[in-house]
Amino acid sequence: MRGTLIAVVEDETSIAEVISLYLRRAGYQVQVYHDGQAALNGMERQMPALVVLDIMLPSLDGFALTRWLRDRSDTPIIMLTARREESDRIAGLEMGADDYVVKPFSPQELVSRVRAVLRRANKSAQDSAETPLVFTDLHIDPLSRTVIVAEQEQFLTAKEFDMLWWMARHPRQVFTRDQLLESIWGLSDYIDPSTVTVHIRRLREKIEANPSEPRHLLTVWGVGYKFEP
Amino acid sequence: MRGTLIAVVEDETSIAEVISLYLRRAGYQVQVYHDGQAALNGMERQMPALVVLDIMLPSLDGFALTRWLRDRSDTPIIMLTARREESDRIAGLEMGADDYVVKPFSPQELVSRVRAVLRRANKSAQDSAETPLVFTDLHIDPLSRTVIVAEQEQFLTAKEFDMLWWMARHPRQVFTRDQLLESIWGLSDYIDPSTVTVHIRRLREKIEANPSEPRHLLTVWGVGYKFEP
């Protein structure tokens, strides 16, 4: 994957620079953040394909950031830790990371871990292409193309299902109508964006308890729609 | 497999929670036990499809539990251990674990191991199935290539049988016409997808009580067909 975006969250400037240099040389795009809050703001706008994260951070520590990330995506995380601790407590906290690297480390090793984790993530993303998505009151099964809302099967049309599947697989991400047309319809010929509006309405009718106060398919005024798990 | 039950036996609450979270997100049902004795009692009542098992446990350790499990079923086991010792791994595998994960590990990785082990287990269970498929009003016997609908034998042609067999072996999964052509006809030369339509119709004529309101061979509009048991 050329030009894949990687976020590096590290307060020590010298370390951040070295990491950044090596990753760029390996063909990645790199975005460096020097504290947790900045990282959060930046990633809100653009989610990277992978995060390299120092546990010890000013303003918002690595664990908090991990939880925040895990809440909204499966973006892989590689943690940097100062010292190796065998205790189960640390083990538990480190969980949620996809790999971890102990300082001091060789930048070359970090690069190969990044490669490995991205490769693995890609594979499991493919796996999940046929794995059902499960939310508290909503099951979406791509193989049987069935949707279950509150224990009750709902029959969606082809476009409705494709749309829900796409949005549910990218939770919390806002899509403009044009983006949805492009990713779900493909860009063969021009289709009026208002078509999306109507489809959203039809979907709400089927999967929302109260379609006029949707809990999953939310309107983002002036922009488009997003799926909230 | 939708809603497959997985038991997690792990005394460390934080770890158990993370594992549980990830497995649920992957679409599994999860039952957590915090010690070996509780696990034993619980599984006595309901046997899970797979067990994630920490070796170090209070009240009844992982090895004992493994032995207990192996005594009464082939339920796959994935072992967790804090130690990186090779000897544990070998002991565990010999004991009857199907896979082995060392802490600290990425929960994402555990999920894909679970998938892999279940896939393997399913396959070997299915392979042994040159045995007939039996549904309430429908028997399909691959050896004699006979089909019995409501106590009455129906004579299918070769293609009809192959098609029914394939679809019945993948219940609820939606296939496009092209997928069916590829998996049943093979892709030697081009065959018109509408051929599938006609075969479906002929099959319905033979196995459905009311062919125009099929209960088994269902149309998925805009996509293809699926077999509903």
Add this chain to the structure above:
DNA sequence: AAAATCTGTTACAGAATGCTTACAAAACCT
């Protein structure tokens, strides 16, 4: 407060898709 956007709702017609039937080609069996 009015104007200007943007979104929600509804109805409808054309497009897309599937069903049914009939027929011809291919394969199969004596």
Add this chain to the structure above:
DNA sequence: AGGTTTTGTAAGCATTCTGTAACAGATTTT
């Protein structure tokens, strides 16, 4: 080779879906 069954194709009909337009209701801006 002749007859029989199976299999693939084609065409018209029936059904379902989908895009659009028009209007009503919200929300923001002026």
